[in-house]
Amino acid sequence: MAVTKKRKAVDAKLDKAKIYTLAEAAAMVKQVNTTKFDSSVDVHIRLGVDPKKADQAIRGTVNLPHGTGKTKKVLVLCTPDKEAEAKAAGADFVGLEEFVQKIESGWTDIDVVIATPSVMPKIGKLGKILGPRNLMPNPKTGTVTNDVANAVNEVKGGKIAFKIDKAGIIHASVGRVSFEPKKLAENAQELINALVRMKPVTAKGTYLKGIHIAATMGPGLPVDTKSVVS
Numbered sequence: 001m002a003v004t005k006k007r008k009a010v011d012a013k014l015d016k017a018k019i020y021t022l023a024e025a026a027a028m029v030k031q032v033n034t035t036k037f038d039s040s041v042d043v044h045i046r047l048g049v050d051p052k053k054a055d056q057a058i059r060g061t062v063n064l065p066h067g068t069g070k071t072k073k074v075l076v077l078c079t080p081d082k083e084a085e086a087k088a089a090g091a092d093f094v095g096l097e098e099f100v101q102k103i104e105s106g107w108t109d110i111d112v113v114i115a116t117p118s119v120m121p122k123i124g125k126l127g128k129i130l131g132p133r134n135l136m137p138n139p140k141t142g143t144v145t146n147d148v149a150n151a152v153n154e155v156k157g158g159k160i161a162f163k164i165d166k167a168g169i170i171h172a173s174v175g176r177v178s179f180e181p182k183k184l185a186e187n188a189q190e191l192i193n194a195l196v197r198m199k200p201v202t203a204k205g206t207y208l209k210g211i212h213i214a215a216t217m218g219p220g221l222p223v224d225t226k227s228v229v230s
Helices: 005-013 022-031 080-089 097-104 117-133 148-157 181-197
Strands: 040-047 059-063 074-077 093-095 112-115 159-163 169-176 208-215 221-223
Touching: 022 181, 022 208, 022 221, 040 181, 059 181, 074 080, 074 097, 074 148, 080 093, 080 148, 093 097, 097 117, 112 117, 112 148, 148 159, 159 169, 159 181, 169 181, 181 208
Parallel strands: 074 093, 074 112
Antiparallel strands: 040 169, 040 208, 059 159, 208 221
């Protein structure tokens, strides 16, 4: 495959032997971006855990101090008495039966689904559709709650959910290329801090095994794990 001029220019800026600090990587990711649109900046963190073990299948949420730069579309599934509260908080879609039917028909044009506990029995059947897309409401991520207003506000304000994959890696968006490097680094650090706090007591050996940061279609920049742990 022929190497494009843009890629050659990117490669010229990179020191392939270098391991970056988080601050350096956040600055470099902007310099090596090749897209014309405002690319997402993602962090990929390999953890020293066994995702097959229930107590090491890490998942949770974190509030990024500077948000993600993306306006998330939120669906709230609730009873009629909660609809006004959800709408006032800024939910994009609110209801129950109508949206259950839409999802069963294949509609998933949403980023987050929040549900009240009372409707969970009615939406359990949606797990086969929402689960693989990481959209199924879950108490562990704060998306099953009676306080729908707070849940919507948190998501709109920069709260993200993360879940370890089968390879033991956490993938999460921490901003956009247009962000200042300092804000990208602070968002990434907040995610890392959350993961460190969640380290399972049964996890042995090195916990943070590898960290890379990359923009959409950009090269992955390795981050020195020692630079992110205080």
